[in-house]
Amino acid sequence: MSEPTSSAVPVEVAQRLAGQSGRKYWKSLGELTHDADFSARLTEHVRREFPSQVEILADPVQRRTFLQLMGASLALAGISSCTRQPDEHILPYAKTPEALIPGRPLYFATAMPWASGAIGLLVESHMGRPTKIEGNPDHVASHGATDLFSQASVLDLYDPDRSTTTVRNGRGSTWDELVASLGPDLEAQKLKGGAGLRILSGTLNSPTLAAQLNEVLAMFPKARWVQCEPVNRDNQRLGALMSFAEDVAPRFDLSRAEVIVSLECDLLANGPESVRLARAWADRRRSAAGMNRMYAVESTPTGTGSLADHRLALAPSGIDRIARAIAQAVGVDVGAAGGAQLGGEEQSFVAALVKDLKAQAGKSLVVAGEPLSPQVHALVNAINVKLGNVGKTLHFAEPAAPVSVEQLASLKRLSEEMARREVEILVILEANPVYDAPADCEFVAAMQQVPLRVHFGTREDETGVLCHWHVPASHFLETWSDARAFDGSLSIVQPLIAPLYATKSAHEFVSLLAGKPGASGYDTLREAWKARMGAPADFEARWQRALHDGFLADSAVRTREVSLKKFDAGAASVTPTGELELALRPDPSLHDGRFANNGWLQEVPKPVSKLTWDNALYLSPQTAADLDVESGDVVEVTHAGRKLKVAVWVQPGQARGSATLHMGFGRTHAGKLGNGPGFNAFALRNSAMPWGGPATIARSGETYKLACAQEHHDMDAMGFERDLVRESTPAAFARGEYGAPHLHAKPAESAAGAGHGEKPGHAEGALITQYPAYKYEGYAWGMVIDLSTCVGCNACVVACQAENNIPIVGKEQVARGRELHWIRIDRYFTGAAHNPRVVFQPIVCMQCENAPCEVVCPVGATVHGPEGLNDMVYNRCIGTKYCSNNCPYKVRRFNFLLYSDFTTPSLKLQRNPDVSVRSRGVMEKCTYCVQRISQARIDAKREDRAIRDGDVVTACQQVCPAQAITFGDINDKNSVVHRQKALPHNYGLLTELNTAPRTTYLSRVSNPNADIPQVAGS
């Protein structure tokens, strides 16, 4: 792609955008372009650090009022402390359950169902309340880690907006009434063989539920079961049918791949399926035996693209061309019309990539994302066959879902049937087609032709309110069920708690259709498993074993041999002239909108754009300049004959000529949090091109306020010559260059901190300091975060929130920079704005040995612990915020308002009883999960031993799919963290300040191909 210089952009700015001048690492376009003028940057910095307080600082009256109020509240607070504690009651069990020790959590294995394969979980339960989700270390899809969706799913269980009762025509009803009322209708259908009965569900991956539905279909032979969810594998399926003439799904083995090419596929940071992939990929990244290399071609920047050694930003049609060019180059028959012409940059990229692929034939892997056409999927399959990768880096097997269908096509057919009034009863099982069906299905109008509509789901959503019956569904943490993992392994979904409300599981609901309305979900599941195992004599033992483990051992579906068939690769798609290419994609936080009412997921900043509480139309800086729009402008998008007004977000790294809109927003019946935010991408979706296509954009003149966290809590590196982010390559490593040059390298620049094999602990002869010389004779806790493997997936952010009772603050407060996440992932760009490289840097509290926060606290609310932690004493904090002002890393968070929900009963159930719930006016921050350290210490001391390496695992460390976070005792010479701190590329942030941070980083090491010129500016 040629380098544009639009007339709308000044030359100087254009140069900076192209990465030819300006800062090396930048967080936002504003930062990149303001660079020349230092004072402008300073103002900009203050604005960024205190977005809401600029006016307050400038306005003396407000400041005085503030001081008056503070004086008064201080006096009042003093008086309030002299009260008697209110009486509290203890409610012990009448009969204590087996194995329960009050005050200690229990862990149970379960699994979160997911279309592309369930993920095995271990759920922490405090006196019967599930509070925190961890990965199941023995489960094939988890290896002990989780993605952010499973982390956040526990909040969905306690969502106060869940539906609690059966609803009939908008009025409260009961399950029994439903049974009584539905009976005659079903009987009438039986006489017709079920010709008027349709069941619509999402992708089912419960074999037992599928068997139950097949039982229903046997009773109603003319009925039809339609599976459809917005994010499906239709294209992958059609591609497999083209190339292999059978419906098989690929299973990747990244541990064996030397070269990975990811085409429009967020392989490493996309829901539960990515957890194991990220682990395998990261293991190869850390391996001393040699790093793998990853290429990514994508239209919108993702975690995977950010981690790639080489990334090309292309609109979807360009990615189509790249796939064809690779296919041609490795010798796949693309047919007469199937080839593609490439531009200069693309050509050299493909040439180098193909050379690499061929050199690593049998040890390489090309992956196509679902949005690519079936033809491209077929071509990619053929490429992998040609390269001899099949059977090595990828295998083919039956898809995880028990019944595989072309989903959008069957949904469209259902709509047509309904519009023709052929459907008399429509049963919707945990799907929300009114919201998420492609607009051209006209699902609402068609559905209203059905005389009896029954909706079964966890909330009375857009579909639920338009149905005659709404039956509340249990959350998966309240349900007995089963699910297949990506490889078909049978995983048990085990309830952690009895249903909180009068809800039913899908098994119980489908039993009603099968004429067995009283059947319990547990019995149904157990009987199905017994039948599947062939009713062995030792069934009980095997069942208990599976319950304990969370899965049935050796139940994976065998991979099978495939043979490549001849297929028509069609013609390369053409970039529409004068139009943009719209890309509709699942949202990194909300997926298809099912998590829209989950506050944790709404507030977690999106991996690259850092937007919260909204989606937006991502445009590249050049495209935005061409259209003369900027972030926050509202434009009208026209696609496939439909229009939608949507706010623009200028996203560096977005492909020029493309516009990405994420699904899952703009809901109307999701709940208090989910209603409203963002723009509904499904209003534009067309079933003929479900992932987008040509679109036009017109300015509307309106603006929309977006809450973006990218510049919040900005570390002030001005005046320091070392970068906060450091990068290296294996070649540079060999030369002894481990990151940015150490301009002021001093022998003991930090005690526990910066690299070059310095001894951890408070070094003698450090920089002169007035801080007391602490001696750390026992444990000295420290953390190392590997920038090479952080995929920016946000799982740690949500895990921290769940573990540490961190509240959400809402969009308006985020816009003021008041979000409370204790761990934030700073995302830096480097290089040209059109295709910058992205580096993720998770920032937790640095637990400085010379902590600037501690000395400024007037009330001793933050003090130095003997093991090096900067302890936070919430009950002492009076909210001066001095500590936060003095923190160079900006890791302290203040409760400006009463953010914690002290009133909603269901939300209280989620709280971790081992961590205080903070109130208004209190500062808080990362504590290295001190509650876990305390528990480990107590356990160790009771056994009269020392805490072993690995006994203390922080919440962020535990959840990380890539194992990028290491934690432990740096005084222990044998600990992993000690060894990591001794690595040459270990460095601390802002160590010039002599803060001696305990959290340090390993430089991002990438493995670029020397044949491809590095991105300018890097």
Added chain:
Amino acid sequence: MSQIFHKSFNTLSKASVVLGGLLAASAIAWLLGANRAPYISLINVPREQPVPFSHKHHVGGLGIDCRYCHTSVEESAQASIPSTKTCMTCHSQVWTNAAMLEPVRQSYQNDQSIPWLKVHDLPDFAYFNHSIHIAKGVGCQTCHGQVDEMPLMMRKNTLNMEWCLTCHRAPEKFLRPREEVFNMNWTLPKGQTQEQLGAELVEQYHVQKLTNCSTCHR
């Protein structure tokens, strides 16, 4: 005085300066005292419970071990209040018709908790762990007092942080051998002083003087 007070100050205003200071000082003293007085700290105040359970009868009279009911005291932060089922192990056999045990029988039959009033109630921001104190030789009686003589449970100590720190700063003054932790009537062996024994136990049990904030607050 003329350097300090302006001419217009009369005796009353001069006296009020002194009196005001005294008043402020006594107010502070009163507040500090009140915080330790039984009204606030509830020391020696027997608390009424749904069932008038007597530790004096069960522990002092019958000699039931603490751990028979407080089962998790050695392994968990909470000593735990026994389930109704524990009560019924005996009371399904003895005093089966006693009127005062009606709430216990009701609880057992209906599977409903008995709402006991919390006597030793720490603030929610303080995280106390029973198991580690037991393991390090802190006797039940040291904090809870002579429980075997209490017809109704009451506090014997303020549970203020100041009180916690008396031991955390000088554990040797309070420790006893591990095997005597649950003994309500333990006394020092003859010829030994608490300081001597305590110092030995501190060494033997690797007792640390943990006084940093995060030991209890998080």
